[in-house]
Amino acid sequence: MLPGFGLSLGYTLAYLGIVVLIPLSTIFFKTFTLTWPQFWAAVASPRTIAAYRLSFGASIAAALVNSVFGFIVAWSLVRYEFPGKSLIDVMVDLPFALPTSVAGITLTAIYAGNGWIGRYLAPLGIKVAYAPLGVAVALTFVGLPFVVRTIQPVLGDLDQEYEEAAATLGASRLQTFALVIAPALIPALLTGFALAFARALGEYGSVVFISGNMPMHTEVVPLLIMSKLEQFDYAGATAIAVVMLSVSFVLLLGINVLQRWSSRRLAA
């Protein structure tokens, strides 16, 4: 019998309680001090609803873009050889490692009307920075690694014998992809989508610079919470935070279910 169970579990629970559970519980205690009209006024005001719409819309758009292109990146990294492949494989994680304020000012500089890319989009009438499109660009950046990193190992472990069998039995490459490869990857793809979406919903740093923060127009929910905190409207900020936390926890549960499905699919 190994020693240290009581000490390690006791320390784990005490540290978890002090660092995570006590701080998290304050938000629920604070919520109970609000009256229903107060709560409702904060979570259902037109400005808040506009922020939900932008946050959810831009997060879904970014997660969809990442699903499509992340899939292609993962496919290229696993199945093909090309120059610079190992560099790219390392760099895919950059959005995890780069501070969000750095990402924010850099994307703004690039996609502003006079920026490296923005200057070519401006004549076409496409405004990225200081518009909802800019929010989606920033959220695409922060969510980029998730789909690649969830699909890559699954695709790598996929037994190519099934593809060979399909080809031998007369399937075209497209049929093999649609009927043999894609079904095996769907759980991982959905997991990656959900992770990217969840990350995008809470994102603040990279969005605050590129969005322009106009209420009703380019204000995402975390920004709205921040501006309520700056005005010392703690009740309003808490009410909106509780809504967003609930959404996050539902997503967390969904992701857990997806991951279990994904690993069962792999084992089968």
Next chain:
Amino acid sequence: MAGQSQHEPKRPGTADPPMVRIALITVALVFLALFLFIPVIAVFAEALRKGIGAYFAAIADPEARAAIRLTLMTAAIAVPLNVAFGIAASWAIARFDFPGKQTLLTLIDLPFSVSPVISGMLFVLLLGVRAPLGALLADHGIRVIFAEPGIVLATIFVTFPLAARELIPIMQAVGSEEEEAAIVLGAGGWQMFFRVTLPNVKWGLLYGLVLCNARAMGEFGAVSVVSGHIRGHTNTMPLYVEILYNDYQFAAAFAVSSLLTLLAIATLIAKRFLERRVVPAKAEHDDLAIKVAA
């Protein structure tokens, strides 16, 4: 990655037509160029726009140095605490069975699903001068929110799961045979821990430390809420970048950003180097987990 060892391009039934291959690689490269490579190059280009002299002047500025100091100090407190927690949690979870283990694992992951702004807000609600606990501390002259302790606390919260969730699977994969042998041969608990356990998980420990450190030095949203933006006093590097940028000192903002970008790139390289040592053990564990789940 795991897939590369199984890569067998010579299998005729599994190859894509060359046109498809070239098209997909091109799409992947254009996407990554737009969202990854151009931004990284832009950081350095913008940082050096006013010349190398202005670049070093921006970094040597007293306020920049204060921000660098606070960032280093914050990481120096938050990272060891969370790594120590990671060791304790992985020992308890990987070596023993107890009821509620799955719940504990979910609770450890919790800070990941909390938005950075909400993470910072938790500490304002708990320890701000309007809260009972914060008022009590303020009466004793201890200021937490809008001061350094708040920044450290918020950083500990957001980096809390990082070391633990890397160490748990590695501790599981390493197995307990050597530790049991040490105990049977008469080693004390701490002797076993320092001579057997720690050396066995050292690469995983370093891996968790690198990830935890990158996030601790780079966190922006949560520390932004608790910092209160007092110039030169409670700015970490990511916050200082924001202040310079909002002051229209773009070259200086990007100069400080370039340091953080170098840190991010160094983190990715260290991560890849450590993954080579850690991942075989981890992959073994993942297979185990799959079997358990099935």
